[in-house]
Amino acid sequence: MRLPIFLLAALPWAAPLGAQAAVRLSAGATYSSALIDDGVLSTKLRPAIAPTMALGVSYPTGKGPYRVLADVTYARSPLDVITSDNSGHDQLAAVATITTLVLAEGPVRGALRWQAGGGAVFYRPTERQGVFQDGAAHRWVIAGGLTWTRALTAAMDLLVTARVDAHNFTTDVLQARGYGEAQSVQRFGLLVGVNRRL
Amino acid sequence: MRRLLPAVGVLVAACSNIASPAVNDIYEYRAFEFGDTLAFHWPRELLPVRIWVAADSPIRPYVVTAISRWQDAFLYGEFRATLVADSSTADVIVRNTPSDVGGVLLRRPILARAPQCNGETDPSLDPSSKTVQLPMHLFMYAVVSDAVPGIPACYSITMTHEVGHVIGILAHSPHSDDVMFANPEFDGISDRDRQTAITLYHRPSTVTVTGRR
Ligand SMILES: [Zn+2]
Numbered sequence: 001m002r003l004p005i006f007l008l009a010a011l012p013w014a015a016p017l018g019a020q021a022a023v024r025l026s027a028g029a030t031y032s033s034a035l036i037d038d039g040v041l042s043t044k045l046r047p048a049i050a051p052t053m054a055l056g057v058s059y060p061t062g063k064g065p066y067r068v069l070a071d072v073t074y075a076r077s078p079l080d081v082i083t084s085d086n087s088g089h090d091q092l093a094a095v096a097t098i099t100t101l102v103l104a105e106g107p108v109r110g111a112l113r114w115q116a117g118g119g120a121v122f123y124r125p126t127e128r129q130g131v132f133q134d135g136a137a138h139r140w141v142i143a144g145g146l147t148w149t150r151a152l153t154a155a156m157d158l159l160v161t162a163r164v165d166a167h168n169f170t171t172d173v174l175q176a177r178g179y180g181e182a183q184s185v186q187r188f189g190l191l192v193g194v195n196r197r198l
Numbered sequence: 199m200r201r202l203l204p205a206v207g208v209l210v211a212a213c214s215n216i217a218s219p220a221v222n223d224i225y226e227y228r229a230f231e232f233g234d235t236l237a238f239h240w241p242r243e244l245l246p247v248r249i250w251v252a253a254d255s256p257i258r259p260y261v262v263t264a265i266s267r268w269q270d271a272f273l274y275g276e277f278r279a280t281l282v283a284d285s286s287t288a289d290v291i292v293r294n295t296p297s298d299v300g301g302v303l304l305r306r307p308i309l310a311r312a313p314q315c316n317g318e319t320d321p322s323l324d325p326s327s328k329t330v331q332l333p334m335h336l337f338m339y340a341v342v343s344d345a346v347p348g349i350p351a352c353y354s355i356t357m358t359h360e361v362g363h364v365i366g367i368l369a370h371s372p373h374s375d376d377v378m379f380a381n382p383e384f385d386g387i388s389d390r391d392r393q394t395a396i397t398l399y400h401r402p403s404t405v406t407v408t409g410r411r
Contacts, residue, residue, distance in 0.1 A: 040218035090242040092275045130273045180217035
């Protein structure tokens with residue numbers, strides 16, 4: 001998969017000297033749709049709702065209201081096995097995801113701002129098992145969201161982020177065993193944190 | 199509203215499921231006793247299966263390899279096993295000796311033979327009550343000196359075969375290139391072995407497990 005063009009375009013944006021960067025630290029939770037929905041074996045593999053931490057750095061792109069944001073998100077949860085063929089429900093070892101994004105950000109209305117961009121999601125299983133028996137995997141991802149801020153001090157804001165992203169999931173073992181195409185996965189995250197202007 | 203379009207675009211990203219391959223290259227895995235059909239697989243609530251083999255046993259590495267091979271046959275954790283240190287808590291006891299079990303329950307040793315070693319699995323399966331009484335017993339032993347060059351390969355093939363019985367394959371493959379062939383030569387798990395095991399775990403078990411300690 002090639003790096004999306006908009007992502008490359010976002011990287012070299014330069015801000016004027018003296019513009020105000022900001023650091024964001026947030027925590028919350030992420031819901032993911034199924035990594036696999038196996039129609040032949042009537043089995044879904046879905047990460048449980050994952051505690052999530054996010055760290056980001058934002059920078060103005062010019063004199064306008066737009067900013068570019070580089071963001072790393074860490075989430076970790078076990079994998080739920082959901083079956084509809086009487087073979088039982090189960091929970092497998094945890095998988096961590098590290099999502100790195102570059103996002104453009106602009107105003108919607110008032111304290112509400114939009115985000116859109118892309119990056120990569122890295123799957124790091126705690127055990128080599130099942131679809132992760134070959135270990136880690138990574139996929140390109142597109143993402144968007146909304147943020148809401150409220151000033152706490154002269155340099156710090158309360159920050160609420162609602163984010164959705166999408167990627168196509170597959171692994172080496174799935175491809176080796178004849179699973180065609182990929183599973184489209186959507187994730188929804190809700191994070192609360194602070195935005196500290198530097 | 200125009201400013202929201204990038205975010206909305208993410209929301210409407212195409213949704214599609216992965217295309218699963220057919221699972222149909224299988225052999226008979228069930229046992230037929232007294233006109234009845236016996237199909238067994240470990241229920242998820244008993245996973246991981248606890249397997250004991252002596253810490254200093256020369257066959258321990260082959261047990262580890264066989265467990266790993268069968269676990270990796272599955273994508274959704276249908277079979278998982280772990281080694282335990284205390285045989286009194288084990289679901290499966292593995293010994294480097296000929297079979298020494300016998301007693302009240304019907305014993306059905308399923309033998310695998312290669313020139314240098316033998317394997318026997320006693321699934322402790324009672325066809326009249328349709329129960330597996332834990333622990334199961336698995337035996338594997340050399341029939342020649344341990345120094346004979348073919349022993350490691352024989353142990354590897356035979357242990358993988360016997361653990362195949364432990365996971366619930368109660369019959370033998372008619373194909374010589376499967377590890378579950380009665381007199382196996384293939385050192386690994388073939389696609390047909392894998393698809394048979396997957397089928398077994400996605401069809402109902404007619405046998406219940408009792409006696410977990
Ligand atoms: Zn056999």
